[in-house]
Amino acid sequence: MSPGTSKVIAGITTSVDGYITGPDDGPEHGLGIGGERLHNWVMGGPWTYDGEHAFAMSAEDREFYDEFVAGIGSGLCGRGMYDASGAWGGTNPFGGTLHVVTHRTEDAPDPSTGFRFVDGFEQALALAREAAGEQDVAIAGGADMIRQGLAGGHVDVLEISTAPLILGKGKRLFEGFEHDIDLEKVTVHSSQWATHTTYAVKR
Amino acid sequence: MSPGTSKVIAGITTSVDGYITGPDDGPEHGLGIGGERLHNWVMGGPWTYDGEHAFAMSAEDREFYDEFVAGIGSGLCGRGMYDASGAWGGTNPFGGTLHVVTHRTEDAPDPSTGFRFVDGFEQALALAREAAGEQDVAIAGGADMIRQGLAGGHVDVLEISTAPLILGKGKRLFEGFEHDIDLEKVTVHSSQWATHTTYAVKR
Numbered sequence: 001m002s003p004g005t006s007k008v009i010a011g012i013t014t015s016v017d018g019y020i021t022g023p024d025d026g027p028e029h030g031l032g033i034g035g036e037r038l039h040n041w042v043m044g045g046p047w048t049y050d051g052e053h054a055f056a057m058s059a060e061d062r063e064f065y066d067e068f069v070a071g072i073g074s075g076l077c078g079r080g081m082y083d084a085s086g087a088w089g090g091t092n093p094f095g096g097t098l099h100v101v102t103h104r105t106e107d108a109p110d111p112s113t114g115f116r117f118v119d120g121f122e123q124a125l126a127l128a129r130e131a132a133g134e135q136d137v138a139i140a141g142g143a144d145m146i147r148q149g150l151a152g153g154h155v156d157v158l159e160i161s162t163a164p165l166i167l168g169k170g171k172r173l174f175e176g177f178e179h180d181i182d183l184e185k186v187t188v189h190s191s192q193w194a195t196h197t198t199y200a201v202k203r
Numbered sequence: 204m205s206p207g208t209s210k211v212i213a214g215i216t217t218s219v220d221g222y223i224t225g226p227d228d229g230p231e232h233g234l235g236i237g238g239e240r241l242h243n244w245v246m247g248g249p250w251t252y253d254g255e256h257a258f259a260m261s262a263e264d265r266e267f268y269d270e271f272v273a274g275i276g277s278g279l280c281g282r283g284m285y286d287a288s289g290a291w292g293g294t295n296p297f298g299g300t301l302h303v304v305t306h307r308t309e310d311a312p313d314p315s316t317g318f319r320f321v322d323g324f325e326q327a328l329a330l331a332r333e334a335a336g337e338q339d340v341a342i343a344g345g346a347d348m349i350r351q352g353l354a355g356g357h358v359d360v361l362e363i364s365t366a367p368l369i370l371g372k373g374k375r376l377f378e379g380f381e382h383d384i385d386l387e388k389v390t391v392h393s394s395q396w397a398t399h400t401t402y403a404v405k406r
Contacts, residue, residue, distance in 0.1 A: 016361075016363060016377075016386065016402070017221065017376070017377035017380065018220065018221045018377065034383055037385075150369070158219075160219060162365075162400070164385070164386040164387060164388045164402055165383075165384065165385050165386055166353070166377070166380070166382065166383065166384040166386065167383060168377075168380060168381040168382045168383045168384075169381055169383075173220070174219075174220035174221065174369070174371075177220065177369070177371060178371040178372055179369065179371045180237055180368075180369065180370060180371045180372075181368065181369040181371075182240075182367070182368050183219065183367040183368055183369065184367060185367045185393070185395055185396075185398070188391065188393040188398055190388070190391040190393075190400075191388075192388055193388075195388070195391055195398060195400050197365065197393075197398050199219070199367055
């Protein structure tokens, strides 16, 4: 990894006990029962799926997020995350095209949405790299996409945003992941709602 | 929890994937295979059980550690941790008496070591509270002691030091822990070797 070249960045928010969703995540419950608290940092405080939230993203969270998004040229995510988020309201919120890994490609959205359905992780990563050019590639989740990226040695940077809660149940980021990987701390951004730690993956 | 009163502080170091040891921790392998990297922040860099390490604790890690230890009047830990550490060389490294929870009390060390064997978590916590007076009580680990403290509603402050590595195997801090607990971020100390996040437990 050298400055100026494209990096693959896996970024996700977890609870202190390592969950990226509460139980029953999906189209009906989004981040799962109680899991919406994981994204308080995104909303600037407690929020609901009905759109009720009082605040904007804090200055510390905004600084972290803007730095991350600024470098992204393209990315990929899993179908589960795409569905659970309600396709982010219908438009890709990240830079460039977001490649959605899914075996069910028949209901692919219009390319103008910024989403592209791709049947397979490796293929999606190759397309995202091509689309990103010299910019960075984001692996936006879910857990299985990030585990595949790490297991395959594709991830250059791992960004973990830790929310101040213990969930107890849900989907664990490192469930069943048995690789030993050394990391190097790059930056920490801290707010009331999250500790964002950025790691470079050592090789 | 109000200023000036005794708090129960659970503090431990974990990997990014939530392990507090590598595999096969115990008297022979200490923090388990590869787990010694968890404590690079304690040693100021890579180290071995033969005593080989080059550096002293970094200024950031020292600041976190000194703040933590300064308030501790007494504490408790599990027998597994006591044995795995080799009884910290024979003397309690923390403030006051460290109560070691164990069913095997027949080989209790001399009280001058600063260790006291107690048969049961609740009893050890009561004794530690009594010994600490208006100072804080530390739950130093292992994972099962911290889980018992959290599950029982005893913990006021949770301190997680996250080391920059993915272990893949070992003992997980939140293994089998299914409680949902809201936390409030208090402080973050960051060094090359760890992100120390201090949380108050909300009630």
